[in-house]
Amino acid sequence: MPTRIAEGTATDTAEDKLADLLIVGGGINGCGIARDAAGRGLSVTLAEMDDLASATSSASTKLFHGGLRYLEYFEFRLVREALIERETLLSAMPHISWPMRFVLPLDREMRFDSSTPASQLLSRAMPWMTGRRPAWLIRLGLFLYDHLGGRKILPPTRSLDLTTDPAGRALKPRFRRAFEYSDCWVEDARLVALNARDAAERGAEILTRTRVVKARREDGLWTVTLRDCETGAETTRRARILVNAAGPWTADLIAGALQQAPTDRVRLVRGSHIVTRRLFEHDRCYFFQGQDGRIVFAIPYETDFTLIGTTDAEHADPDTPPRCTEEERDYLIGFVNRYLAKPVSAEDIVWTYSGVRPLHDEGEGSASAASRDYVIRLDRAGAPLVNIFGGKITTYRRLAETALEKIAEIRPDLPGPWTAGVALPGGDVAVDGLDGLIATLRQDYPFLTETWARRLVRAYGTEARGILGDAQAAADLGRDFGATLTEAELIWLMDLEFARRAEDVVWRRSKLGLRLSPDQIARIDDWMKDRRQRPASE
Ligand SMILES: Cc1cc2nc3c(=O)[nH]c(=O)nc-3n(C[C@H](O)[C@H](O)[C@H](O)COP(=O)(O)OP(=O)(O)OC[C@H]3O[C@@H](n4cnc5c(N)ncnc54)[C@H](O)[C@@H]3O)c2cc1C
Numbered sequence: 001m002p003t004r005i006a007e008g009t010a011t012d013t014a015e016d017k018l019a020d021l022l023i024v025g026g027g028i029n030g031c032g033i034a035r036d037a038a039g040r041g042l043s044v045t046l047a048e049m050d051d052l053a054s055a056t057s058s059a060s061t062k063l064f065h066g067g068l069r070y071l072e073y074f075e076f077r078l079v080r081e082a083l084i085e086r087e088t089l090l091s092a093m094p095h096i097s098w099p100m101r102f103v104l105p106l107d108r109e110m111r112f113d114s115s116t117p118a119s120q121l122l123s124r125a126m127p128w129m130t131g132r133r134p135a136w137l138i139r140l141g142l143f144l145y146d147h148l149g150g151r152k153i154l155p156p157t158r159s160l161d162l163t164t165d166p167a168g169r170a171l172k173p174r175f176r177r178a179f180e181y182s183d184c185w186v187e188d189a190r191l192v193a194l195n196a197r198d199a200a201e202r203g204a205e206i207l208t209r210t211r212v213v214k215a216r217r218e219d220g221l222w223t224v225t226l227r228d229c230e231t232g233a234e235t236t237r238r239a240r241i242l243v244n245a246a247g248p249w250t251a252d253l254i255a256g257a258l259q260q261a262p263t264d265r266v267r268l269v270r271g272s273h274i275v276t277r278r279l280f281e282h283d284r285c286y287f288f289q290g291q292d293g294r295i296v297f298a299i300p301y302e303t304d305f306t307l308i309g310t311t312d313a314e315h316a317d318p319d320t321p322p323r324c325t326e327e328e329r330d331y332l333i334g335f336v337n338r339y340l341a342k343p344v345s346a347e348d349i350v351w352t353y354s355g356v357r358p359l360h361d362e363g364e365g366s367a368s369a370a371s372r373d374y375v376i377r378l379d380r381a382g383a384p385l386v387n388i389f390g391g392k393i394t395t396y397r398r399l400a401e402t403a404l405e406k407i408a409e410i411r412p413d414l415p416g417p418w419t420a421g422v423a424l425p426g427g428d429v430a431v432d433g434l435d436g437l438i439a440t441l442r443q444d445y446p447f448l449t450e451t452w453a454r455r456l457v458r459a460y461g462t463e464a465r466g467i468l469g470d471a472q473a474a475a476d477l478g479r480d481f482g483a484t485l486t487e488a489e490l491i492w493l494m495d496l497e498f499a500r501r502a503e504d505v506v507w508r509r510s511k512l513g514l515r516l517s518p519d520q521i522a523r524i525d526d527w528m529k530d531r532r533q534r535p536a537s538e
Contacts, residue, residue: 028391032399055356066149092421101285102285104181187459194425217383245388271356272329275307283300481527
């Protein structure tokens, strides 16, 4: 069993400690950089003002994808890098990421209102094609998608006859043809927690519920004031390099806590998702095109649900919590109902979530047109500052490598990249080895149901047995909080994955919030609070 990671808050750590890197932000970019840097021998402290992945990194569409639609914007660098990453990441974490097939129904009648560079080029070269995205153009895009990124594991694109294929059953009969292509699913919030955990096992200090309120350059170092968000206590830390991975707060941090002149602007674009009861019986995802030129996914989710998203809406202020508005909800419903044989209504929605994309503002027109690529700036006017702008979950590992390339300009002795090909905790299993893992887990722990074993393996991979220990019966795992969540699992999450409250467990380390009642969640919270207050030796 892995050793317990010391739970950190700002108040219980040494003030005179000098870190090589102090990272602001426990989203995917901050945690990815922390893991990479700690693995290269740097001493790292990461401060996250809430829970890990509490902001954008738990609110994504949860795809490791190249971004088929970015081809229309000629974003070939980004698409190529992301396509290569898909398979690198899949191999490093086959428990929390898996291949998915996407069904893209064709509609000859549909006319698009699109101003992408590709559609402008098409309408100049073939004016009669204005407002159309013909099948041959989509096939060309998918050909590029199949070949740009050196695909080895994922199967290629194929054509579907929707009149006979089961994927056609959920759709209106007028959809007769489709293309089917590959991308990957990822449990975004678990990805963040596992990066943080791996970073901690390599020596990084991970402080959650700890806000960076002030940082000043003094004598060639950073002096950073941290506030414990639970007690209000403040401590100071010193660091050689400050990394600003504050996502939607990146620009605010520069102008506020750091008191620096902003070099770049961040554009905040909200994206919302709705979750319904399961809408179709197969395990493939739909890629729907809309008349506004946008696309929306309908994805099988958590076995019994369907995830539909997303939107692109301007969001004024990072401190305003993003919520799915009624307008966004109705937009998503209207979008998918153009395709689905059995229409969805607001009553079918069981949950919604919303996040804010922190995009690098390059002055593009619409929110959909804003680039999803990342920009990393190294500011050496005194103690070094690394600012991260933009990025995708899919490119987080490459973003971390690029950030460390910048840091190597200051620390030329830094060892080279190492994260490609190194499994995240629990991910040391073959991409097609999950069913075998579930079967052996059930053999060794016969009291596990298939659903329970699958959930544990999908969350913890080869480490699932670390939670189960020498249990002979479910009762040996302690109290049952509902939906197969036991005391043993809560202890694991608190000791090794930085969970402090029920919401961390039921909405980020898992999605059991979809199955637990508010009362059950309150009981988990009480238990966790009680355990936090107990002396560590108990
Ligand atoms: C709707 C939507 C769908 C998306 N879908 C996909 C997808 O399918 N695939 C994909 O690859 N990407 C997707 N993305 C993009 C991806 O989610 C983001 O690029 C990524 O999560 C950004 O991570 P981050 O670490 O930069 O920001 P965040 O996850 O927001 O992390 C920043 C953290 O900094 C903390 N922080 C801020 N200020 C301070 C401070 N002063 N002190 C301490 N902590 C602080 C915040 O609390 C926050 O947790 C999507 C994004 C959205 C919004």
